[in-house]
Amino acid sequence: MRIIILGCGRIGAGLMQHLSLHGHDITAVDPDPRAAARIAPSFRGRMIVGDVLDHQVLLDAQIAQSDALAAVTASDDVNVVVARLARQVFHVPRVAARVYNPRTAEVYHRLGIQTVSSVAWGINRIAELLSYSELEPVASLGGEAELVAASAPALLVGRPVSALATLGEVHVATISRGGRTFLPQPGTIIEAGDLLYLVVLAAAKDRLAALLRS
């Protein structure tokens, strides 16, 4: 994919490295000529020094031909403005903006811009870590379902995966065992020390937690 990254701070430079390692064609834009110093020497993409809100700079970055754009400058305002323009004016298919203020993020989400609020994510994650739970949340799957991690409880050791799935509200997605992760069959026997990744309906989370505790 052809990807444009606006802003080469910590997130921008990290994204450039990550995405170019995965074979994507990266163009990065930052107004600060010193930003290039933050980029790993292995980076093979293009770097443009310029104002990310300047029409000509965006055209030079070939925004209209790009497949995706990440707006990750230090300014929330710049990120949401340029993300909206990328979508509406240049019809970039995939656009994401980094936003610090969770309240602005919420409004822009409603306006159709995918925002990533590291502050909101950090608050939720830290709150989860502090309020102890047997089920470690890994990802939210659209509000109604969650991906959680749990160690195999003694009760289930030696029993098949289907014993857990009989609830109808829990699905065993993967099992990590001895440094290896695989997709279990209904008949796969759970062993001591297994780490289970479970997809669980939000409504059934408490019941699952109780079952794993017992």
Add this chain to the structure above:
Amino acid sequence: MHMLIIGGGLVGSYLAGLLQSDGHSVTVIEAREAAKGLIHRTAPGASFVLGDGTDPFVLESAGVRTADVVAAVTGADETNLVIASLARFAFSVPRTVARVNNPHHSWMFTPMMGVDEALNQADVMAHLIAQVVERQG
């Protein structure tokens, strides 16, 4: 009419004074508390709200839902654009006006971004000066 001005620097406070003397009710949102004195001197009857005008909660507490016009006149173009698009698309304000600081940014000030009227100060000034210069020449 109820006018909500975001940005209480020289432009915003002067604008507040003008609108107020034309008989409008005026509220000014400004992030720097130091600007409060300037606003009170130039527009004594205007309400002052301390806060970030791009924060939806601050806009609501300043009465954005009942404003007839929102004027985003801060010194940062991206801030003015965020305010205009929130005013139009999140709060359905009937009319929005935004200040363009950098002429290279004027391309973004469109109805699609929630801006009804963009005022490009460099462009306005340059045209006026050109007129004066050419008249004398």
